Amino acid sequence: MNNVIKSGLKLSLASLFAVAVLSGCSSDEGAQAPQQSQGSSGVTAPAPSQPKVADVKPAEPTAMPKMGEVEQAVADKVEEVKQQAESETAKAVASAKTGSMVYNACVGCHGAAGEGGVGPKLAGQAKEAVMDKLHKYKAGEQVGPMTAMMQPIASGLSDDDITLVAEYIASSFK
Ligand code: HEC
Incomplete structure (x- = not known):
């Protein structure tokens, strides 16, 4: 034009x-x-x-x-x-899209192997437990004392993201 x-x-x-x-x-x-x-x-x-x-x-x-x-x-x-x-x-x-891709946004606080850092250790947690907590954060529920830090991150995750990343955490980190 x-x-x-x-x-x-x-x-x-x-x-x-x-x-x-x-x-x-x-x-x-x-x-x-x-x-x-x-x-x-x-x-x-x-x-x-x-x-x-x-x-x-x-x-x-x-x-x-x-x-x-x-x-x-x-x-x-x-x-x-x-x-x-x-x-x-x-x-x-x-x-x-994979759980590993979703987890890229978590590495800074939970560690590359889920060993924990700013946020709690995720390695060793069951898929259902991780999903349950992420859905709670996303819904705005209080989980732990530092919920305010995790809540905005979880609210940016889709339900599919939560399933994918929980699977990834449970199967990749021991
Ligand atoms: C800015 C730092 C930060 C980032 C980034 C972050 N988290 Fe967190 N996460 C935290 C903190 C702090 C807590 C503890 C919150 C509380 O006290 O409830 C937490 C808690 C959690 C919990 C509950 C753990 C437990 O044992 O109670 C899960 C599951 C979790 N995060 C998953 C993720 C996932 C998945 C991602 C990436 C999509 C992510 N986090 C990104 C800081 C972060």
């Missing part, structure tokens, strides 16, 4: 410029008038070399719309492919 608008703008600026130069050319010297109208229309190309302008500008109107169309088509295709890739990646990630 933007490219089309831009090339359209360039085109109309180019023709504006050509008109300004041509009309300036037919009267006297014309060096002053074109520069003033350029300033107000935002065209910055230097005015004096009129023959050059006449040589260069006619070539652009035929080339630029094509460029715009090609660029638009490429942009559309890129967007389409990108969206396909994104939805497929999202599906793959959702179906490949």
Whole structure:
């Protein structure tokens, strides 16, 4: 979209410029008038070399719309492919989510092997016990004295996350 608008703008600026130069050319010297109208229309190309302008500008109107169309088509295709890739990646990630991935958010406080740290030791706890506590934190229930630290983390877990991470803790940490 933007490219089309831009090339359209360039085109109309180019023709504006050509008109300004041509009309300036037919009267006297014309060096002053074109520069003033350029300033107000935002065209910055230097005015004096009129023959050059006449040589260069006619070539652009035929080339630029094509460029715009090609660029638009490429942009559309890129967007389409990108969206396909994104939805497929999202599906793959959702179906490949593991307890180990969920546990990455717990390592800092419970240790890489569930040995405990800021939070209690999780190694050796049964899956059901871990799930039960996580659901309690998530529901806003008081569990231990430091519930306030664990509660916001549990509330960010889905029920599936809780099952996955509890399975992971119970089966991976001894
Ligand atoms: C910011 C540090 C922190 C993070 C991160 C954290 N926890 Fe905790 N966790 C705690 C603290 C502190 C407690 C003790 C809370 C209390 O007193 O009830 C706790 C308690 C627990 C308990 C109860 C343990 C018990 O024996 O009573 C479980 C289960 C648990 N966390 C699982 C997790 C899981 C799973 C994650 C990752 C999704 C996680 N925690 C992330 C700090 C954290």
